[in-house]
Amino acid sequence: SDIASLGDLRGKRVLVRSDLNVPLDGTTITDDGRIRASVPTIKALVEGGARVIVCAHLGRPKGAPEAKYSLAPVATRLSELLGLPVAFADDTVGPSAQAAVDALADGGVVLLENLRFNAGETAKTDDERAEFADALAGLADAYVSDGFGVVHRKQASVYDVATRLPSAMGGLVKTEVDVLKRLTEDPERPYAVVLGGAKVADKLAVIDNLLGKADRLLIGGGMLFTFLAAQGHEIGKSLFDADSVEACKGYLERAKERGVDLVLPVDIVVGKEFSADTETAVVDADAIPADAMGLDIGPRSAQMYAEKLADARTVFWNGPMGAFEMAPFAAGTLAVAQALVDATAGGALTVVGGGDSAAAVRQLGFADDQFGHISTGGGASLEYLEGKDLPGITILEATA
Ligand code: 3PG
Numbered sequence: 001s002d003i004a005s006l007g008d009l010r011g012k013r014v015l016v017r018s019d020l021n022v023p024l025d026g027t028t029i030t031d032d033g034r035i036r037a038s039v040p041t042i043k044a045l046v047e048g049g050a051r052v053i054v055c056a057h058l059g060r061p062k063g064a065p066e067a068k069y070s071l072a073p074v075a076t077r078l079s080e081l082l083g084l085p086v087a088f089a090d091d092t093v094g095p096s097a098q099a100a101v102d103a104l105a106d107g108g109v110v111l112l113e114n115l116r117f118n119a120g121e122t123a124k125t126d127d128e129r130a131e132f133a134d135a136l137a138g139l140a141d142a143y144v145s146d147g148f149g150v151v152h153r154k155q156a157s158v159y160d161v162a163t164r165l166p167s168a169m170g171g172l173v174k175t176e177v178d179v180l181k182r183l184t185e186d187p188e189r190p191y192a193v194v195l196g197g198a199k200v201a202d203k204l205a206v207i208d209n210l211l212g213k214a215d216r217l218l219i220g221g222g223m224l225f226t227f228l229a230a231q232g233h234e235i236g237k238s239l240f241d242a243d244s245v246e247a248c249k250g251y252l253e254r255a256k257e258r259g260v261d262l263v264l265p266v267d268i269v270v271g272k273e274f275s276a277d278t279e280t281a282v283v284d285a286d287a288i289p290a291d292a293m294g295l296d297i298g299p300r301s302a303q304m305y306a307e308k309l310a311d312a313r314t315v316f317w318n319g320p321m322g323a324f325e326m327a328p329f330a331a332g333t334l335a336v337a338q339a340l341v342d343a344t345a346g347g348a349l350t351v352v353g354g355g356d357s358a359a360a361v362r363q364l365g366f367a368d369d370q371f372g373h374i375s376t377g378g379g380a381s382l383e384y385l386e387g388k389d390l391p392g393i394t395i396l397e398a399t400a
Pocket of ligand 1: 018021059060149150153355377378379380
């Protein structure tokens, strides 16, 4: 149920879980997409007269405060984007948080310090999370779950708080789920999926699931080399995950049996080292020299991938095609991004999943509205596509 189910908000203390886990360079936010995406729900609560308590995590601190993971810079940016003052509490459930919440006027906003400075936020068992969940819930009268990027985490602020307060689904989570539902339930065909990123192990479950759903599966990024190895090719010093080779072999066979077009690059941009000024070359995918590492898909592959996306009616993309942050290895990712933009203009539903992919397209100069939807969730959108149960969604349905 949505925010309206919470009734009259005026004067109510509403705890909002947002995903404000943005990339930082020191204290400079390098991509504020997640903060921008959190604004509409916070604004709606402000306009309803609620006293808004925003909580979020940043990075993966180990249950204790660490200055480099402070949400203070995020409070500043959130305030700019909202066009309203945002108070910042130096702790999450301690005296500073309590004082800041007590000081809130109707329509006021406070951001609490990083949830993960408290061991109870991410502890494994319900019991270990209980004390922190009680304290967090104790700050508020109602709860809104709006951090789509964390709904796959069974954590105090995502899951347990919903069992302790009247709860509602925020607009961002609802939008994200609605879009992903269109991908899983009845995608318009051809349905093409582009998967990249470094770690093949993170993508095995989603590949498994997509082999029954997608028409085309295009593989890029560091993970592609384990597929090349599974085909028996030499991959030199490229990324390689020995534990996933058998799984990749199985997927290659299953794709063939099921008539899924599982696409691997035909050429590769290699370098001697993982560095922007390394000597580079374009080689055939089955001829990577022993002393080189693959760092991007090659130009013929980029063109082939663009062609495979050109007539797709539904496209999901997660993970860069190469080390795009270094200019010599950005062309593959750029070509895929451009192909999605073109498909969008042609009326296809295109979804970019994941914090890294979203940051990549913005860094490459694209605007959010050139794509059908840019998901704020990386792991969460993949787990949704895997058909997994997402604790942060299930608990809302159970308690609604
Ligand atoms: C993300 O960056 O995908 C989300 O913010 C979740 O972060 P986590 O993987 O550290 O739980």
